[in-house]
Amino acid sequence: MMYPYLTFSDETAVVHSELRERNGDKYMEVHFERPCETGGFKSARAELPSYKWLYNEGFSDEEINFFNEFLQHNAHTLFKYAQEGGIKIA
Numbered sequence: 001m002m003y004p005y006l007t008f009s010d011e012t013a014v015v016h017s018e019l020r021e022r023n024g025d026k027y028m029e030v031h032f033e034r035p036c037e038t039g040g041f042k043s044a045r046a047e048l049p050s051y052k053w054l055y056n057e058g059f060s061d062e063e064i065n066f067f068n069e070f071l072q073h074n075a076h077t078l079f080k081y082a083q084e085g086g087i088k089i090a
Contacts, residue, residue, distance in 0.1 A: 001017065001018055002015040002016065002017055002031060003015060003016055003017075003018070003081065003082070003085070003086030003087065004086070004087070005030075005074075005078065005081065005087070010034065011034055011035055012032055012033065012034040013032070013033050013034070014030065014031070014032055014070075015030070015031045015033075016028055016029065016030045016031070016078050016081065016082055017029040017030075017082060018082055018085060019079065019082040019083045026079075027047055027048060027049065027050070028047070028048050028078065028079065028082040029045055029046070029047050029048075029054065030045065030046050030047075030048060030071060030078060031043065031044070031045045032044045032045070032046075032059070032067055034059075036058065041058075042057060042058030042059050043055075043056075043057050043058070043059075044056040044057065044058075044059050044064065044067065046067070046068075046071060048071065048075050048078065048079070049075065049079075051068060051071060051072075
């Protein structure tokens with residue numbers, strides 16, 4: 001399951017998975033997606049806490065670098081919400 005986190009002003013949506021466990025280690029996935037002017041979407045997915053990119057379809061290296069910095073600044077909050085099953089808003 002993926003939970004919404006935020007949407008940037010350029011319409012890039014950021015969603016995250018629940019907290020998962022593999023070989024005793026906790027991890028989560030964070031997905032970035034933006035509509036393209038020509039139709040379809042750009043999308044990329046990273047795993048935390050390794051910051052490993054699982055795939056990237058259409059984002060530039062500069063955009064991925066921005067997303068890496070975003071992840072580094074938001075990882076603690078993303079883990080909190082992943083453990084709680086998403087942001088609880090009314």
